[in-house]
Amino acid sequence: MIQSPELFFYKRMDAQKRIGKDLLILVAFKSGLIFGSKFNERQSKPGQWLMLIKPSLIIGGIGDLRDFKSVMLILSNFCQNMAGVLGGHYLTSAGIVNFATGLLRQTFEEKANALAINFIVADWQSANDIALWFVDFDGSIKQLKNFAVSGGSDYEKPLLLEELEKLPVEEKMFFEVQKEKLERAGLPMAGTLVPSKSYRPKKEAIAYLEKHWKPNLKKKDAIELVKKTFFECNPESHDKTIEITLLECGKKPEFIYFKKE
């Protein structure tokens, strides 16, 4: 298969579309971590987007469930073999990120479709020593601090009638002129174009967390912060349930569910 620039562009757009607009948020608080993600009672299982490698090392993902499960299977086999060769306590977030990056990059560059997932790796030795990594679908990585956001691909939503009526005349005229140009150029989809607004849930969530996150957050405040981030930054979650996974050092994971009132 010839890997042309157009093919890479298509793979990128396709992966971002399949990852979807839903968010996965991780917030570090005084004595642990909180994961927040959408939850559909009919389609989701509690904690289905999380994988515990060892008590202090967890991976959370968002995107296409099939791709997520296949990557987690390969990763858990790798970790098991490595634990046999070296020992379980030598599995660190840095090594897992190295492996995942290689796998995702290879798939993105060589296969017809990229793996539509991105995930967060959290390694916490103690409350003051938490390593956070973000790994994207093309293998790019970022080392983060305090909180992490994944998913939340940009999307466009057509304007409602009320919003259309409120649009200034100049903007309506500009839109009609552009649509006519595209129709004259022969694009078949030009006729279906409507004025729409673009949303960037991930950027908004990051901005919100940067504004409201504080060091030494208490558990209740951290839960409240994640809840508000979901309901304010991602408008699509108004009618959805949110699952919050609470992870504290030395305790079992706890699942809490919220729905917009």
Added chain:
Amino acid sequence: MDILREIDRKILKLKATRSGIGAEQKEILGKKTGTTILALKYKNGIIMAADRRCVTGDKIFSDEMTKIEETDSLSCIAGAGQVSDFQLLVEILMNDLIPSLEKYWDVEIFVDGQANLIRYIMRNILLLVWPILAGWDPYMNKSRIFLFEPLGTKFEINNFIAGGSGEPHALDVLKKLWTKNCSKEEGIELAVEALLAASEADRNTSDPRLHSPLVKIISSKSITTLPPESGFNMAWEQSKQEQIRQGDKNGISAYLTKSLAPKRAEKNKKTARKKPLVFKEKKNDDSKP
């Protein structure tokens, strides 16, 4: 991408180059070739000691061999058996596997991880070596000793162990004299005494009185090496004490006593009086009542 595949590829390559000599090596498997190495736990760490002799058949090749290598800041490996196999094992471990895995996982690999790696290597490549790995484990906060066999068996030892052709003689001494919370000095003396006993019974073990043994002291903070002079002095002192116990008049103690005699005469000369003492005789006087 996959570090495990890379490691497997390197090990399989080495395995392929050594595949043709299996039958002969199986015969040698039962024999332990010339050397004496030992490791014993003391109160706050481990003492590891080895002799210096390298033999080829019946001939002594060298009495300056280094048989203990430091694998990191808190652990050492000593090897009994084929020198080439021991050097290959140390090379794979220290130049290849440990650095690449430490870089990949961004973590320092201590004695427990090294033991698992050695087991993995020896399960895949037939190496005619019986290594002893000893070090401080910061995860469990205690010292640990591991012994390996050529087919990849790993044993964890709780107190002391010896290896090589001088093993039975060294172990006899260790069994009689080792105590659980012995001090560092007692541990070093015990290690030298065990090597001395092995050298007196096994011709493939060098005499620590002639070739200072290599002694490494592993604690929770660092590894130190015993200076050669201390090793010599200890070996001579122990030998002298033994001769005295046995009442051997022609042995080392007598020799040392005689050799010290001219020095004593010189010392006496220096402290001798310049004028001789004069004794006056006491006369019995009958006139006095």
